[in-house]
Amino acid sequence: MARILKNKQCGYNLLIRFLNSPSPGKATTRWVQTLAYEEVRFSTDKPYTCTAFILHGLLGSGRNWRSFSRDLASSLSKTSPSSEWRMVLVDLRNHGMSAEIEGLEPPHDMANAANDLANLVKAEGWAWPDVVVGHSMGGKVALHFAQSCARANYGQSAASPKQGFPWWHWLGTQQSLKLAYYKQLWVLDSIPGAVDPRKIDGEVEKVLQTLQSLPSTVPSRKWLVNRMMELGFSKSLSDWIGSNLKKSGEHETWAFNLEGAIQMFNSYCEMSYWPLLEHPPQGTEIAIVRAEKSDRWDPDVIQRLESRASEGGDGREGKVSVHILPNSGHWVHVDNPKGLLEIMAPKIASI
Template sequence: MARLIRNKQGIPSTLLTRFLNSPSSLLTLPYYSTSKRSLRTLAYEEIQANPNKPYTHTAFILHGLLGSARNWRSFSRTLVSSLSDSPSEWRMVLVDLRNHGNSAEMEGLDPPHDLVNAAKDLGNLINSKGWESPDVVIGHSMGGKVALQFAKSCGNRDYGENVKLPKQLWVLDSVPGEVTSDNSDGEVEKVLQTLQSLPSTVPSRTWLVNHMLDLGFSKSLSEWIGTNLKKAGGEETWAFNLEGAVQMFHSYRELSYWSLLEHPPKGLEISIVRAEKSDRWDADVITRLESLASPEGDGSAGKISVHVLPSSGHWVHVDNPKGLLEIMAPKLKSLMP
C-alpha cells in the first residue's frame, strides 16, 4: 500500500494515481520517502529509496503534454527499487514542466512557451538549487524533446559551467524530428481543440469524462483527461495552463533534433525507446533511427541506441512498465558511483 504524504499546506497526496497504476506484481515494493518542493523556477518531487543516505546519482523525469510529475510516481518508485541492489544511491526528480502540474501556477515562467524555454527551466532549477547536473534525463513524448533540447543546450554551455551534459538521455516514444499533419493522426490536436472549446470550469470530473466519451474519445483517454482537473470552489478547473500547453505543443511539432542524433556529444548516450504498438512512427523515421544506432566506437563521440518496447502503445509506463524497466535498469546500473 502506498504511503500517504503531505505537502507544506497539509494537503494529502497519494503516491499512486488511479489511471496510471502499474500491474500489481510491480507494486510489492518497500516503502519510499517522497518529498515535494515548489520553487520559483519549477515544481518537482523527489523519490529516493533510502532518504537517510546521501544520493550518488540523479535522474530527472519529464512528463508529456498535459501530464505532470505524478504520472510517473509509480514507475519511478519501481525503478528506484530495481536499482537498490547497486552500489549507487539513486534520486529521482520528477519535474512539472512549465504550464503543467504545480508549475502551472509558478510566477516567472514567462513566454515564449516553447521547448527551448522548457529546457532552460531545468537549467535554472539546477543552478538555483546548487545541484550537480543530473546523470540521467528521462523524457516521455513531449518531455523527450525537452530532454533533447536540454542536452543540446548543455553541449553549447547555454546554462553556464555548472550545468553539464548528462551521461544518459532517454527519449521514450517521442519522434525526434518535425511532426507534420502527414505523420500525425490528429488526435492530440482534436483533444486540444475540444478543451479550448470548453469553459474554464466544468461541473465535475464525471461530466467531463462523459462529455469526452460523447465526442468519440476513448474511455482511457477521457479518464486521463479527467485526472487533470482540480477543485475550484464548487466546480473543477484545469490543473494546467491550457493556452501555454498549446504553445508548447506547437513548438514540439516544429522542432527537430536529428542533427543532435547524428552528432551526439562525446560522453552522452541517447537511448530511443519506440513503443511497438505506437502509431507515432513512420517507416522512414524508424529506418533513419536504426541507421544511427552506433557501436561502441572509440569514445570520440556520443552513442545512439534504439530499443523497441514490446506490447506497448504510446503510454509506455502504463502499457508495459515491466518491459520498460528491463530496458532501462541495466543501463542505469552501469553508471559507476
C-alpha cells in the first residue's frame, strides 16, 4: 500500500510503503517471505541515489524511528542536495509487521536476523545499502550483517562498497595513491561484545518475564499500562510496552512474537563482534555511539573501544570511530534526537 503523507510541521513529503507495494489500482498488500519495511524520503520527485537501513531494538519496530528518520532525510537533503536518500525502516523478524510473516524460521538469532536483511535486498532487487543504522539489539544485527557481507556470505557483490567518502592511502610497495571508499555502519548504544543480562540492570529480563506471565490477549492498552505500573515499572516504560499492542477482536494482543523475541535477546547477549571491530572490513567505517547516561557500558569496554578507535588505520582495513551522545540514556532517538542528528548527519552527508 503506497501513499504519500504531507508533514505539515516540516513541510516535506514522507513516503511510506509497506513490503512489496501492490500493482496500481489495487488496495491490498502483497506479502512474500521476507521482512516488512517502510520507506522514508524527503521527496519523491526524483529517484533515490543512496539507501540507509534503520534497525530497531528489542520489542520495537521500524515505526519507532519514523520521526528521527524524517529529520535525518531532511537534514541530508539540505547538506547534500545532489544525493537523494531513502531510509528503509525495517521490522526485524518477530517484531512489528514482520511478526505476521510466515517463513522466517528459527533459530531466531543475530545470524538469521542479518540474513533476513540480505534476503530483503535480493528479493527487491536493490543495491546493497550504503549505510546501516542499528539501535541496541539492532546494532548487533547490523554488525552481523557487515561481518557476513565482508565474508561474502551473501555473494561477492555484497562485499564491495559502492559509495562512500574519499580517503587517500598508500598501496604497499608500489607507493601509489588509491581512492578508497567507506560505507558506514552505525551502532547506537549497543555493546559489541557478549553481555551479561544481569548487567543490563535486570530490567530487560524483568520485562520479558513479566510479559510471559501475562495472557496473550489483554482487555485494553490502558489495562496493560496500569498492570505494568502496578508491577513496579515506570510510566514511560509501561506506555512504551502498551504501544506494542494490536487489535485482536474485542481485545488487544502483542505486535511481536514474544517467544521469538526472547530467543533473539538471548542471541544478542551471547554474540561478540570484537573480532570485527579489531579488523573492520576494508571500505567500512563502524561508528559506535555511546549514550552519556546509559548504564550499559562497563569501563573496560569503553576503554577497549576508545583504544581501537584511536589506532586509526592505513587503509588496508576499515576504521572504527566512537561518539558520545550527551544528555541521553539508552533511548537515544527519544532522549536527544537533535544531538544524535548532529553526530550522524555530517558524516552520512559525506558519502
